[in-house]
Amino acid sequence: MSKRIEVRDLNVFYGSFQAVADVSLTIEPKTVTAFIGPSGCGKSTFLRTLNRMHEVIPGARVEGEVLIDGENLYAPNTDPVEVRRQVGMVFQRPNPFPTMSIRDNVLAGVKLNNKKLSKSESDELVKRSLQGANLWKEVKDRLDKPGSGLSGGQQQRLCIARAIAVAPDVLLMDEPCSALDPISTLAIEDLIDELKNDYTIVIVTHNMQQASRVSDKTAFFNIDGTGLPGRLIEYGDTTTIFERPTVQATEDYISGRFG
Amino acid sequence: MDTDLPATRIRAKQRLGDVLFSGAALAAGILILVALAAVTIFLVAQALPAFTADPADVSKDGRGFWSFVIPLVFGTIWAAALALLFALPLSIGIALFISHYAPRRVALTLGYIVDLLAAVPSVVFGLWGITVLAPAMQPLYSGLVDSLGWIPFFAGPVSGTGRTVLTVAIVLAVMILPIITALSREVFLQTPRLHEEAALALGATRWEMIRMAVLPFGRPGLISATMLGLGRALGETMAVAMVLSPSVIISFALLTSQNPTTIAANIALNFPEASGIGVNVLIATGLILFLITLVVNSLARFIINRRKDFSGAN
Numbered sequence: 169m170s171k172r173i174e175v176r177d178l179n180v181f182y183g184s185f186q187a188v189a190d191v192s193l194t195i196e197p198k199t200v201t202a203f204i205g206p207s208g209c210g211k212s213t214f215l216r217t218l219n220r221m222h223e224v225i226p227g228a229r230v231e232g233e234v235l236i237d238g239e240n241l242y243a244p245n246t247d248p249v250e251v252r253r254q255v256g257m258v259f260q261r262p263n264p265f266p267t268m269s270i271r272d273n274v275l276a277g278v279k280l281n282n283k284k285l286s287k288s289e290s291d292e293l294v295k296r297s298l299q300g301a302n303l304w305k306e307v308k309d310r311l312d313k314p315g316s317g318l319s320g321g322q323q324q325r326l327c328i329a330r331a332i333a334v335a336p337d338v339l340l341m342d343e344p345c346s347a348l349d350p351i352s353t354l355a356i357e358d359l360i361d362e363l364k365n366d367y368t369i370v371i372v373t374h375n376m377q378q379a380s381r382v383s384d385k386t387a388f389f390n391i392d393g394t395g396l397p398g399r400l401i402e403y404g405d406t407t408t409i410f411e412r413p414t415v416q417a418t419e420d421y422i423s424g425r426f427g
Numbered sequence: 428m429d430t431d432l433p434a435t436r437i438r439a440k441q442r443l444g445d446v447l448f449s450g451a452a453l454a455a456g457i458l459i460l461v462a463l464a465a466v467t468i469f470l471v472a473q474a475l476p477a478f479t480a481d482p483a484d485v486s487k488d489g490r491g492f493w494s495f496v497i498p499l500v501f502g503t504i505w506a507a508a509l510a511l512l513f514a515l516p517l518s519i520g521i522a523l524f525i526s527h528y529a530p531r532r533v534a535l536t537l538g539y540i541v542d543l544l545a546a547v548p549s550v551v552f553g554l555w556g557i558t559v560l561a562p563a564m565q566p567l568y569s570g571l572v573d574s575l576g577w578i579p580f581f582a583g584p585v586s587g588t589g590r591t592v593l594t595v596a597i598v599l600a601v602m603i604l605p606i607i608t609a610l611s612r613e614v615f616l617q618t619p620r621l622h623e624e625a626a627l628a629l630g631a632t633r634w635e636m637i638r639m640a641v642l643p644f645g646r647p648g649l650i651s652a653t654m655l656g657l658g659r660a661l662g663e664t665m666a667v668a669m670v671l672s673p674s675v676i677i678s679f680a681l682l683t684s685q686n687p688t689t690i691a692a693n694i695a696l697n698f699p700e701a702s703g704i705g706v707n708v709l710i711a712t713g714l715i716l717f718l719i720t721l722v723v724n725s726l727a728r729f730i731i732n733r734r735k736d737f738s739g740a741n
Contacts, residue, residue, distance in 0.1 A: 219628065221628055252627065252628055252629065252630040256628070256629075259624065259628075263619075265643070266737065267643035276639060277630065280630055280639075327625070330629070331628075331629075
């Protein structure tokens with residue numbers, strides 16, 4: 169289920185503006201990798217290149233290679249729609265479909281794959297996915313109610329359930345807790361710890377305590393100034409990055425001297 | 428504990444600007460009610476004699492008001508429904524193209540053209556229907572009657588002029604197309620980016636994203652847009668009156684020279700010569716049109732409210 173991600177010399181552009189330059193890194197299967205860095209350093213942009221969501225913005229393009237278990241996402245014959253079915257994504261703000269019930273939200277991705285599920289199969293999948301997202305107990309009596317009626321933290325876990333229902337290889341999370349209160353954040357962090365057993369997880373976060381709590385590896389991104397592209401400054405084990413960073417900028421950032 | 432609480436509530440400070448504005452808003456709200464009430468009272472008061480009069484005075488055949496008005500009601504709904512049948516899919520298609528497929532520049536140009544189309548007066552559409560569309564469609568109508576005449580809709584004999592209820596429906600469709608398109612385009616553009624991205628990130632294609640996020644989100648707006656279009660089609664007078672040579676019949680045949688006419692067109696054609704009870708009869712048909720529109724709009728409101736929880740507004 170989980171796969172290794174290899175990024176080679178990746179450059180990301182919005183029109184003529186280069187947002188990210190020369191990123192190369194390898195993400196191991198069944199690990200949690202955190203991207204940290206100041207606002208505008210390109211970490212979210214970079215994350216969105218890992219499932220080809222970057223290119224839905226007009227004028228956006230990518231140079232370089234992203235290999236998932238050796239297969240290049242940016243090979244000419246790769247279908248971005250197929251890529252996104254393998255690499256799930258959870259967004260900064262919870263975005264369950266407001267027009268669908270909780271149950272339909274979970275099944276949304278599965279229905280796209282044109283799989284015909286029997287009632288009992290889909291019931292089972294809904295239950296398994298919601299259990300996987302630690303939400304089952306809270307919503308099992310109101311699966312037919314709209315997903316937008318849940319609290320923010322519950323909505324975000326619903327989005328995680330929706331993402332894992334299609335059994336992706338990789339799960340990307342773009343600041344999944346930034347719109348949530350501390351209790352909900354803790355629930356998501358616990359969940360990430362469990363999901364690590366099955367998925368390769370990449371998470372962008374502004375919260376350095378969160379990065380140090382949930383991740384095995386940390387990548388620090390930074391920019392030299394406005395208008396300049398973001399770069400990968402340092403990448404390594406989370407403990408090393410937080411305790412003995414080798415680059416001065418990393419140390420300055422994690423110790424709160426800027427950003 | 429003191430249970431004898433003072434009866435006065437704390438009142439918000441009254442500011443002049445707030446008072447003026449809320450007064451103006453209230454007056455505007457009341458004005459619309461007054462206008463509606465005035466129209467209703469006029470219609471009911473003037474229509475009443477038609478309901479109570481001797482059937483022989485009401486219509487030429489002497490069978491009374493209802494046998495006169497029911498074919499008109501049928502014609503009104505039939506022409507409007509046909510127009511909607513043509514206009515709705517096309518409008519949704521154009522709106523989606525503008526909002527989600529076309530490159531920016533094309534979308535802008537197309538948007539302007541659609542708005543321009545909305546500004547064309549209905550007399551012009553009527554002229555176009557008589558002089559251009561009807562003659563152009565006539566050969567096609569003949570062909571349809573010859574080859575598909577066994578289908579009741581295409582039953583003969585074919586109209587020699589092409590001025591049939593189908594031509595009217597097409598003219599009406601062109602007339603209501605801009606308003607439905609313009610409104611649904613606005614609605615589709617308002618789909619939150621977040622929901623579109625949620626669908627795309629699940630591996631939806633562009634069309635699946637539209638079906639999953641855009642259309643369900645736009646559904647209430649789409650219904651409202653359709654109702655505005657339908658309202659215009661139901662009430663349209665000039666285009667129908669100009670194109671059709673009316674007969675008071677109920678017929679589903681689309682291509683013959685015997686066509687049901689609409690309430691509005693009938694009023695426009697007959698009002699100048701009407702006198703006495705005839706005026707009351709025409710006003711009574713107007714009241715019926717008013718009721719049809721009311722029912723259609725209430726129905727739409729009901730459909731929208733039924734799925735309120737899922738509208739995304741909460």
